[in-house]
Amino acid sequence: MSKTSPRVQPRRSDSIGTDFSKDASLFQPHANGEFSTMKMDSPSAVSISRTHGKTQGGISPDSVIMSAKNLTKTYRTGKVQVPVLKGVDFVAERNRLTAIIGQSGSGKSTLLHLLGTLDQPDGGEVYFDGRRIDNLPRRQRDQFRNQTLGMIFQFYHLLPELTTLENVMVPSLIGHGMFKYFSVRRKLRDRAAELLDWVGLGHRLKHRPNELSGGEMQRTAIARALMAEPRILLADEPTGNLDPETGHGILELLKKLNQQQQMTIIMVTHDEAIARSADCCIRLQSGKVQQVHQQAA
Amino acid sequence: MYRWLLCWRYLRTRWIALASVVSVTLGVATLIIVNSVMDGFSAEMQQKMHGILSDIVIEGHSAAGIPNPQWYESEIRKTLGDDVVGVTTVVHVPAMGSFQFRGQTITRQINIIGIDTKTYADVSDFRRFLSHPENQRLLSFDLREDGYGAGREDFPASGWVHRKRWGAIQKALEQERLLREEYEAKLKKENAIPMPALGGAGADSTDPAALANAAPSIGAQAMAGPSIGASAGVAGAGQLFDAEKEQHAGIVLGIGICSVRGTKPDGSIGDFFYVRPGDDIQVGLLSASSPPRILSEKFTIVDVYESKMSEYDSTFAFVPIEKLQQMRGMIDPSTGMKSVSSIQIKLRDNADLDAARDLLQAQFPSDMMIQVSTWKDLQGPLLAAVKMETTILNILLFLIIAVAGFGILATFFMIVVEKTRDIGVLKSLGAPSSGVATIFLGYGLLLGAVGAGVGTVGGLLFVYYINEIADLLEVMTGGEVFDPRIYYFERIPTIVDPTSIVMVMCGAILIAVMASVLPAFRAARLHPVEALRYE
Numbered sequence: 001m002s003k004t005s006p007r008v009q010p011r012r013s014d015s016i017g018t019d020f021s022k023d024a025s026l027f028q029p030h031a032n033g034e035f036s037t038m039k040m041d042s043p044s045a046v047s048i049s050r051t052h053g054k055t056q057g058g059i060s061p062d063s064v065i066m067s068a069k070n071l072t073k074t075y076r077t078g079k080v081q082v083p084v085l086k087g088v089d090f091v092a093e094r095n096r097l098t099a100i101i102g103q104s105g106s107g108k109s110t111l112l113h114l115l116g117t118l119d120q121p122d123g124g125e126v127y128f129d130g131r132r133i134d135n136l137p138r139r140q141r142d143q144f145r146n147q148t149l150g151m152i153f154q155f156y157h158l159l160p161e162l163t164t165l166e167n168v169m170v171p172s173l174i175g176h177g178m179f180k181y182f183s184v185r186r187k188l189r190d191r192a193a194e195l196l197d198w199v200g201l202g203h204r205l206k207h208r209p210n211e212l213s214g215g216e217m218q219r220t221a222i223a224r225a226l227m228a229e230p231r232i233l234l235a236d237e238p239t240g241n242l243d244p245e246t247g248h249g250i251l252e253l254l255k256k257l258n259q260q261q262q263m264t265i266i267m268v269t270h271d272e273a274i275a276r277s278a279d280c281c282i283r284l285q286s287g288k289v290q291q292v293h294q295q296a297a
Numbered sequence: 298m299y300r301w302l303l304c305w306r307y308l309r310t311r312w313i314a315l316a317s318v319v320s321v322t323l324g325v326a327t328l329i330i331v332n333s334v335m336d337g338f339s340a341e342m343q344q345k346m347h348g349i350l351s352d353i354v355i356e357g358h359s360a361a362g363i364p365n366p367q368w369y370e371s372e373i374r375k376t377l378g379d380d381v382v383g384v385t386t387v388v389h390v391p392a393m394g395s396f397q398f399r400g401q402t403i404t405r406q407i408n409i410i411g412i413d414t415k416t417y418a419d420v421s422d423f424r425r426f427l428s429h430p431e432n433q434r435l436l437s438f439d440l441r442e443d444g445y446g447a448g449r450e451d452f453p454a455s456g457w458v459h460r461k462r463w464g465a466i467q468k469a470l471e472q473e474r475l476l477r478e479e480y481e482a483k484l485k486k487e488n489a490i491p492m493p494a495l496g497g498a499g500a501d502s503t504d505p506a507a508l509a510n511a512a513p514s515i516g517a518q519a520m521a522g523p524s525i526g527a528s529a530g531v532a533g534a535g536q537l538f539d540a541e542k543e544q545h546a547g548i549v550l551g552i553g554i555c556s557v558r559g560t561k562p563d564g565s566i567g568d569f570f571y572v573r574p575g576d577d578i579q580v581g582l583l584s585a586s587s588p589p590r591i592l593s594e595k596f597t598i599v600d601v602y603e604s605k606m607s608e609y610d611s612t613f614a615f616v617p618i619e620k621l622q623q624m625r626g627m628i629d630p631s632t633g634m635k636s637v638s639s640i641q642i643k644l645r646d647n648a649d650l651d652a653a654r655d656l657l658q659a660q661f662p663s664d665m666m667i668q669v670s671t672w673k674d675l676q677g678p679l680l681a682a683v684k685m686e687t688t689i690l691n692i693l694l695f696l697i698i699a700v701a702g703f704g705i706l707a708t709f710f711m712i713v714v715e716k717t718r719d720i721g722v723l724k725s726l727g728a729p730s731s732g733v734a735t736i737f738l739g740y741g742l743l744l745g746a747v748g749a750g751v752g753t754v755g756g757l758l759f760v761y762y763i764n765e766i767a768d769l770l771e772v773m774t775g776g777e778v779f780d781p782r783i784y785y786f787e788r789i790p791t792i793v794d795p796t797s798i799v800m801v802m803c804g805a806i807l808i809a810v811m812a813s814v815l816p817a818f819r820a821a822r823l824h825p826v827e828a829l830r831y832e
Contacts, residue, residue: 142727
């Protein structure tokens, strides 16, 4: 990643390149609210080998972090009903990079939205860490998205009025009330700055999104997704709007996150090459799972 | 926390929204200006009205007036106790005043008010409107030597200085007239040819003095009192009353009676005096007897007053009460008891006038042909009119702000549409709907506060410099913005009432917040997925 952002400070880039344990605190999950009970048991327990290729049927229930059963979703445009998902089963394992691939209109984004509780399925269930989340009350879903989930979008979706640093801090601003925020704002600011540093934008803290390149915006979005110390990252075509080289940089960053920080990532893409490099690849077609491919690392 | 951060940022980056609160700003500013000016006007007016009127007036409706005012006074003091600061008795009667100017007679409808110089000052601020500094301290109905119109450059020479000069001219004219009459009589006798045109033509065109002298004879027919006019036809009558040394009973005229206000050639506003202290005025009024007779008498103007209430300044004339009582026959010849037309009472500051009036009303019921009123009752219609004007203007201007509210509503809908994606992002990052709604409500609040704040500051600045602004407008447009002739104020009076400003501000902010409720509600209800898909 120091390739894509050459102005990153040497000390930082060194640490990124060599030893992540230094920055481990950045990614250490901590107890936060409703979902604290769902936290990973311990780092050692998490080190389930992802080196063994497995078929979907052979996944041990312990290693499943997110799953969906028989999801259906139909959109209505006027009188026409468009079925988008027609009974999709989905399993994502802990600490792995799962790719969802399919042509446009295959329902992959809808599936991601359902997994991320942005939308509610017409039928079927979504589980996170063994707990059903699709039918939670609205408040709890909001909290779940805020504290347990990290979201990355194709069009970055940074808030244009805020600086890079503030954009990264948004999840924490949402999660904390005014008084709580004022008591921890220095810590939050430091953490946001560190995250930006880590994604290679340490020199861009005070810039507005419109002063950033696409790659830089996506890096900011990744930093934002990591801000609330999520347990899982959902990425919706994170490279879809970038040129191949920049997209590659972003992908490297996500992979590094996955490999070095043991971050579970579910990524929607339509790029076969990207899908192939994932640990597990689920192919959607016309709202149905066409193929599940487990990759041997 | 994100809510306030975002409101703040929206406020600083969306200039179009600020444009939508310009009308709020203007509305608030206008409201403040209008209220301040109206308050200033009505306060000034009340002060002026009250300056001449006492707090409570007990008026007798009978032409003969209220007999035995001493009894009333003691009753009043008994009823109201320590609240009474001063009591005075007054005789007032409608009258006609006429005076000579350049040989022509000018008549004015006036209200003659007989006052007691000793006690009238206790109930009214009347004295400070007088033009002579000595009279401002202690009113005297004797003509003073000089020094009228202190502080006024356009005030003509008045007092004995003027009267002596004028009296000398009158005397000379009188003498010349007598000489001519003698000569005409001699001519008639000598050639016995009738020459009717000679005297008449002379008087009409060449000899203005003859005209000046002829007119007062109207009065002379009606009254027996000594005057210059009375001397007509009586040789040597000038010796009866020497205008150079003597004066009639004194009268204080409103400035509007003896002068006209107009624009001078150089553009400044000034008074042109027909008569001035030192001149005489013929006053015709009704007697108190039944049936009323018309009385006419000459008075010497001893001062003019200017309360700047045109109604008072153009009708009120003050004379000594004894003189008026005597003239009108209000003194009972057998007992010597004097009647008055009204009793005026001054109460201590902050006394409850209405309560005092009600007490007195109970004491003196209406079947005594007596009416008890406060000065506000007497000026009720005028005060009520000003109050209603203020209320209506307030309502109208508040409607302007309400209209501005719809502007904000429309703009906010636009902003919500523009921010659809951001709203989707916030929701996908876990912001609850209530939080999103708060952003827009807070934004409305901030906008309203900014609009109202700027409007308040602007309005206050305008009020503070209102006279300078009026001057500037006059220079720029060439027209008269504020005409002192109409208002009798030199400067536009203003009073800033903090309570009303706070209320206007709160109202404006409330409207802005209410206008943002609907858009905020809409923003809160946006579906995150659809919002994110929105391009």
